[in-house]
Amino acid sequence: MSEAQHEPTDAELLAAHVGGDPDAFGRLFARHRDRLWAVALRTMGNRDDAADGLQDGLVAAYRRAGTFRGDSAVTTWLHRVVVNACLDRLRAAKVRRAEPLPDDLDERGDRGSLRSATDEVADPADHASRTEQRAMVLDALRTLPEEQRAALVLVDMEGYPVAEAAAILDCAVGTVKSRCSRGRARLAELLAPLLDAAEGDPHDTPARNPVASTPVEPTDAPRGPPATG
Template sequence: MTSVPLEELDDAALLAAHVAGDAAAFGVLFTRHRERLWAVALRTMGNPEDAADGLQDALVAAFRRAGSFRGEAQVTTWLHRVVVNACLDRLRAAKVRRAEALPEDLEDRGLTLVGPAGTDASPDDGDPALASVRRERRDQVVAALRTLPPEQRAALVLVDLEGHSVAEAAAVLECAEGTVKSRCSRGRARLAPLLAPLMQSEDVGDPAPAAGNRPAGGHVGSATPPRGPPAG
């Protein structure tokens, strides 16, 4: 046990304190990274119900397997790996992709078509017609992501939406960097025809997402996805 307040410990020290028997340490660690872990689970699973189940599976696994952490990677990388693996396990077990309702609290960071809690992210959010168009476009992007094989979806979520580097994504997915690049490339190629109508509507003058956030080019979202936890 440690006399230092848990909130002042770094991630590795919190995990070590949990392994040593501190009953509160893991909760502090999870709370610290909750928003990012939830975002990864939500985008990978595609709906809040399955994301909650996947995240719960991951937290149970991380809680029980904390003693296996050897410090080869950052604790956050390890946590992301556990969450992604738990979500992929559920996706593989389901073997069927369903078209569930879009979660209202999805933060399309990197897409920025709709803001937090289902609010419109543009300065024209007082216009119901514009808000409807933006919601429809968000639906199209998220529905397109759901059509990808789990491994491609996970790679795109980490690189294009969460803003991880290829190296970081490779560490999370426990595969070679070339594999991550290949999965992202194939995923973007599969998304391109699905998102073509959305981009064509922008080209003829329909209300468009914020500059730099069109789902075109090298990334699903923007050329340089933002970093850091999603806004609450």
């Protein structure tokens, strides 16, 4: 009796786009853009490159929508296209880079959002410490090979299940686990000062390791995706 307004699923929107609906892809993208942005940002390391990579992915997804076979969720496919676009850019940059990109250097100094601390931290000193710590983590993350970085961004940062991360990265589950493991091991070396501090008294050391609001669950048990806003 009640004419409940049907909210099309992602798959329906994608099909509508393929069928010629001019608004469908925009609606689909709007649903997922914040999370796609987060993944692109953390994978690329700075806003400008993230926007470029995301744009590449957007254009590719728009144009290749007809090739989506429904083997995975639409959002997984979207992430795959965007992550691949980002990785393509990273690889191309690595090939041609003879010197550090200006963006890479600038990033360390003037881009707040990379080190964005959206948390409501009352103590400015605590806030500064946490921001500095995030910067260290992100700087260390950027030194990893792009495949390891992408795996860690998806699994440890974004909370994707390993299986879904594998689908996004188009590789085996074991490969994702291996990349994550190697990446974490390398990060543990790079971030040793933070880890050492955390092993002391995490509440009294100046560069203390923050205590996560929720415990990090095992690799196979995802924290779950963030609420889309």
